[in-house]
Amino acid sequence: MQVMALDAIETTCVYCGCGCGLYLHVENNKIIAVTPSLKPPARGRLCAKGWLLHGFANHPDRLREPLMRRGDRHVQTSWSEALSFIARSFDEIKRDSGPDALAVLTSAKATNEENYLLMKLCRAALGTNNIDNVARLCHAPTLFALGSSLGSGSMTNPIASLLHSDVIMIIGSNTTEQHPAVALHIMEARRNGARIVAVDPRRTKMAKIADLHLQLRPGTDIALLNAILSIVIREGMIDEEFIRSRTEGFVDILDHIAEYTPEVAERICGVPAGLIHDAAVMYGGAEAAAIVYAMGITQHAHGTDNVQAIVNLALATGNLGRDGSGIYPLRGHQNVQGACDMGALPDYYTGYQKISEFREKFEGAWDVELPASQGMTAVEIMSSAGSEIRGMYISGENPALSYPDSSRIRKSLESLDLLVVSEIFPTETTRMADVVLPIASFAEKYGTVTSTERKVQLIRKAIDPPGNALPEWVVAARLLEIFGISSGYDTSADVMREIAALTPSYGGISHERLERGGIHWPCPTQEHHGTPVLYRDGFPRGRAVFRHVDQRGMEDERFTLIIGRSQYHFHTGSMTRRVCILEREVPEAFVDMNPRDAAALGIRNGTGLILESESGTIRARARLSDDVREGMLFMPFHFRESPANMLTEWQLDRFSKIPALKMVSVSIRREDA
């Protein structure tokens, strides 16, 4: 009777970083329906992926038992055998080649508790700082630029703050499709009179309803943002008091910025000077102006400079530390913010405590000696796989599709001595693993996740995991035990207690408190209510810093391919492509192409195309659309049949080491030609 009962469990959506609350309606250990929670941020709304969230957890493809490689096959094994094999193999590699021959990539889909324990496993048990997470591929530049300029590498204001904005500038973000709960607030603000400036090479849904759409050439954001800043300065729209009292370095950038006249920017960006001027006056003239951005800004070899250009503009106009103002980097995964907060980074422990400064604190707390040298970043780990790196633990990630230059990634992974992958479904990456660990999905465990607005929220267990799958925190705790580090965690709440004790910004956070609703970090004490808006009373580093950034030269390519996501799929599709309705909506990859380009090449809607870059060659069908400019193409990266990341390259940003995943120059031809 109990098993069959109908129940409704409130939890947090697993897909993007918006952190929408929803109820899973459960019967007979199956999710039969999903409805939205009425609480912020989404207040009773969901996107199609959210409404159809009942589609994958009970899928028969779920991994149910640990698997180990025997020759070219995976055979079922027990947890104890799998885990002791992992520990033995890691130990051997460590003995032969040192701890830095090992690496861990944690998951932005795993909870804070799981990321924390994997981080502890990596540092305390394996003895290396070679740990990173997918943030390296999305918001590493944000972490670097916002962190170094302002003090905290995350969204400055909560999503609801956008309701107080007079002007919202959206740059490099297909907000409506990729962060619907944020778009919801932007559209609501628009209905109440806020004006919208969309800066995007594509005519996105947001661009269509925007007051101004600046359809720039891909990769020319800095020229555009600098020109906007130069107009704001020339028109006297800067906030002198704010600049004087709360920032430094403004005078140093003045001369450089003056070179970016609207006319110069027009030549570089392909946006009419008049339109740039209008956008500048709109942003500069606002009482409270917000800048919302996403992967279109960060996923470049100059991603950090892009973010800095945004920071410069917000600082010059005093648009920080107030409701309606602020900088809104939109996080793409449920818990990519949390993975970073938990120190799944090569240079930080939890709460961005530098390993160079806080090593002793963590050595004391964990009673173990910790490695001192900074670890490698995700792409560096991949590029050393098979040489310096010999053993790797990948949690819930599918780098074989999501990392740049996929064919090279596959070779790297194949050349490892030991590859452990924990997953909920078989993927291109589990196929290459020596050990595959079946993990409980978001609906099958308790824990916390941190959304894009720094809001720590609970996820709650609604159903049992399939077969012998386990929550990853249990797996990590067991591995810690095998490595002789006593853990003694009975629940994930115990893990959160340890996190809170070691992490000032999470100091006041506990599962008990979160039962009553999410909390925005920093929340240093049990009595503290959290901090929705950062920098109200100043910057943690004293003064915020301007740093001038220059536009890089752009080569004139015949076709620039922009890579992104579709509204109906998530990432490498391991979840959404198993939801029959989502798969029906977008069953295969497409290449958006301007009809004029298509006509010149004899391409029609649906024509098979071969796309070729220096890294690889793929096939996909053309979809003619006015939403892309001439010379520009767009395709999503969800599809293993047309893996867009076969085309991308390992060009890294020098500060944040993010690879340039957003765009690549390609040549195209008709499949039948």
Add this chain to the structure above:
Amino acid sequence: MMFFLEKRDLPELLRRAGAFFEIIAPVLINGEPQLVSWRGEDLALSAPNPLLPPTRLFLPPRETLFTYLQESGLYTFEVPEVRNRLIFGLRPCDLRALSLLDRIMLAEPFDELYSKRRRSTAIIALNCTEPDESCFCAQMGAGPEAHEGFDLLLTDLGERYLLETGSPAGIMLARASEELLERGDDVEKRKLMRESRDRIMSARPWLSPERMRSRLREIDWRSLSEECISCGGCSFVCPTCHCFTIADLGLPDGERIRCADSCILSGFHRMASGANPKARAEERLSSWYMEKLEHMPVRTGLLGCVGCGRCDRVCFSGLHRTDIFR
């Protein structure tokens, strides 16, 4: 038959019914009303109607039609069992939606699983004496008072409930709690329902099915759908929506599932050739309303909108407001 039931005795009446049925009732979970198996918690009877329409208990958004198991080339099938249930607190609007679904799902081709669930479910409906702002059931002729389709019907008279029987099963349920009941009359109920109805009507006096139908062809669907993100939410919470798709998951063993589908999604309309007669959001939106207001009445004799207001409550772009028909 009409009885008075003291408010404090309602849980006892339900507990006794629990001997025959699994009780499903609205309960507050983390502050929000949800339909769940009742285990004696406080009932959320003054909260707004839960977002998951109770019609979805008969046609779940995801359900297993059967599981299949292959052995030596032969398949065996297992059909899920259906249990006796009692849904408590169903509102008149949802009750009307259920009547409409009956006329569709129980007509040829007869839907076996729906029918099984329908036959093994008892319903205690609850009249709406305190309608929500978003309710317009009175204009749609579906509420705030239920007239048929229930086994028992409750009306909140303030101090106590009026309990009315609507079926032989309802009489049996009432008998099981005989000593809790006192013979009653509907004098007060009629007054309360009149007031409730007046309140709903006066919030939108201009609204009527005729008005909506005549506006269908005047509305500028294109600009209205400018912000529509085609999430399908309106159709997933609509109590009269019943479209589904079927998929087989897993080889060689697995299950055949049925999934709520949505005509708000573009792929719903796409043909095998790739051509799509409703590729634009505005076309899908207008045809959704057309279905509710014109086609469903022709097919079933009942209006496809029951005025529950759920589509408005979940709409991303706020376009499902009754104002568009003004």
